[in-house]
Amino acid sequence: MLRLFRYARQYRALIALVMVLILMQSLAELYLPTLMADIVNIGVVEGKTGYIWEMGGLMLAVTVVGAIVSVLASLYASKISSGFGRDVRSRVFSHVEEFSLHEFDKIGTASLITRTTNDINQVQQVLMMMLRLMVMAPMMCIGGIIMALYKDAELTLVLLVALPVLALSVWLIVRKGMPYFKAIQKKLDRLNLVLREGLTGIRVIRSFNRTEHEKDRFVDANRDLMDTAVKVNQIMALMMPLMMLIMNLSTIAIVWFGGLRIDNGAMQVGDLMAFIQYAMQIMFSLLMFSMMFVMVPRASASATRINEVLDLQATVKDSTAAAVGEKPAVRGVVEFVDVSFSYPGAEKPALEGISFTANPGDVTAIIGGTGSGKSTLINLVPRFFDAAEGAVRLDGKDVRNWTQEELRQNIALVPQKAVLFSGTVADNIRYGKEDATDEEIRQAAETAQALGFVTEMAEGFDSMLSQGGVNVSGGQKQRLSIARALIRRPKVYLFDDSFSALDYKTDAKLRAALKPETADATVIIVAQRVSTVMDADRIIVLDEGQIAGSGNHRELMESCAVYREIVASQLSEEEIA
Incomplete structure (x- = not known):
């Protein structure tokens, strides 16, 4: 004491x-x-x-x-x-x-x-x-x-x-x-x-x-x-x-x-x-x-x-190599170089030997069964965890050599579980950018397909949300979380199964609206639904923490049995054809 x-x-x-x-x-x-x-x-x-x-x-x-x-x-x-x-x-x-x-x-x-x-x-x-x-x-x-x-x-x-x-x-x-x-x-x-x-x-x-x-x-x-x-x-x-x-x-x-x-x-x-x-x-x-x-x-x-x-000291902290100096313009190239990761006490690694590159202007999708390591992989980019082996790089620089603040300034994450805070709708969207104007908030909400239900609320963007957003539906929470990420205009977008609560029509409209907004940024999408990832420039298929296949939809249908199983479990033969 x-x-x-x-x-x-x-x-x-x-x-x-x-x-x-x-x-x-x-x-x-x-x-x-x-x-x-x-x-x-x-x-x-x-x-x-x-x-x-x-x-x-x-x-x-x-x-x-x-x-x-x-x-x-x-x-x-x-x-x-x-x-x-x-x-x-x-x-x-x-x-x-x-x-x-x-x-x-x-x-x-x-x-x-x-x-x-x-x-x-x-x-x-x-x-x-x-x-x-x-x-x-x-x-x-x-x-x-x-x-x-x-x-x-x-x-x-x-x-x-x-x-x-x-x-x-x-x-x-x-x-x-x-x-x-x-x-x-x-x-x-x-x-x-x-x-x-x-x-x-x-x-x-x-x-x-x-x-x-x-x-x-x-x-x-x-x-x-x-x-x-x-x-x-x-x-x-x-x-x-x-x-x-x-x-x-x-x-x-x-x-x-x-x-x-x-x-x-x-x-x-x-x-x-x-x-x-x-x-x-x-x-x-x-x-x-x-x-x-x-x-x-x-x-x-x-x-x-x-x-x-x-x-108790944080296991993730800024290294001495993360020196403050002249900051070059961030492009947003995300690389995984032979990355492995294990949770404390786990019998086997959650991720093992993961290597791929996600480039600006491209949509990289990650799909796999439950427990295959999709969310773990995406959490390594903003350094919620650090890789046990290998390296995750942003613009060729190991994320461990960036300051956490500088790294996360260039990343917008939409988590698997949408989290909203008590306050107005505008406050929650502005959480991604403190000095955002009303027009920017409206534009972000429109792109995220949230403008419709927000304007129908009694006080529009000034409507109050309860803690955790319990007074809106799951799909509405996800769309507000996406608007919060969009208003930030980062170089890297991470969508962790962020479209799961949306119906297929809204999902399609949202992805179509996202394309021009994220044209110059790196987009990494984790999804369970094949329809969400089919149009991605590159799809990474995870199976038990390892990459089982990589390519676009057509290539994977020909070369990856795991991907074919996932597609067959979700789409009819007519849709696959």
Whole structure:
């Protein structure tokens, strides 16, 4: 957890100010019992009313000062902890944005969300607590012991017995509860995962009548979290009554032995009253420590999880060869040179020995059966993954030697699963080009065959889309995703099965409209449908991660058995002829 607190360095001046304010508050609270003792010993016993008013006024002034510095300390501690939380969240988010898909798969999206929100919040709360309590508690404890010794050294023997018993009790309880705090965060991850799946997959859940099943999953995860939280709270619930019992027994012992010392004339009544208050301050300082012991283990577990994210290095990152210099004009030639790729833990490569070239002005189509490696291949171009062997090149330069930003500026990807963001239709299309004009947006929508349904919406391009675009159909989402890619005017277009939700008529019209728009760019299309790829300049046939054939439709019908099988499974004999 201390490693994480390096993000609080910029608040050193404010932290020092909080320390000073808490010191002043502690001194004020330690001074009050002594003033009260003087009022009793001198003012009450000797009947000096003026002295009582004088000391009473001083006590009031000390209390006001203590209250003011306490409020200021809380204010600045809140500013420090809130700023720290904001900085860590920004750092985690920025770091996660650099992750490749490998890292996302390794940690999991649900866990990343929990770590960025709940875990950082836990550490933020503990930082605020530490600023207030970890400084005040030792000051009050040490100051209270000094003042108690000053009032009556022999009576402090009672504290010599009580304090070790109190400290041991706190340690035993915290030691028992610490493992549960770590378990709670993992079970919170699980609950977040189940909830996220249930909300994002609600259509599938309802269509398969699995609502009750998902409810049971959520109830099980929720109950598991609740059971663990109840166990740890039951353990921690013992702390307060146990501490109060020890404190009350200590008070009884102090009053008993203090009464004997007053009877012997070795102590005054006011000093006994002050001693009791100092004893309470000492024990309450230990209570503050116990509160820290409750929070710190959970925050420590959270800090470990946050550091795991920050320590995880992206496997895809800019190389030193990707130097910033004069940037030549990008043509868009994409080459695969003996490329192989394997997913972590896979028994065999997803791609093996892939070599081909896609040139500007040509449409290169990739077709193959499910699991043949089509999407994996297209994900290597924008460096979502890096090839294990061989090289993927753009204009003869290995994509690993381009900066990721520069590389992706020249590429527009339409993913297999169309992703839209909450906002207007225009905002989603403009996502491909921030400074796009209204006319450019309209032109891109028209080319993508989206203009018709957009203009029929109540507010046209200003119509709001829900998160994920759930208020439009699958085909409409795909067309808006294509419009978003078109408006970018890149040198390389990657269409990852982006026409699957379109009917044949719309598919044909869209491909016809794309030709003039992409005439000077490299177009790589991944498709399942033969009708989508038949007119491509070149078709790459993948089978179990290897190229089974390459050529145009007519050539492949003559030379590639895998392609003939795919065609025969989709087209009638008349259509093939």
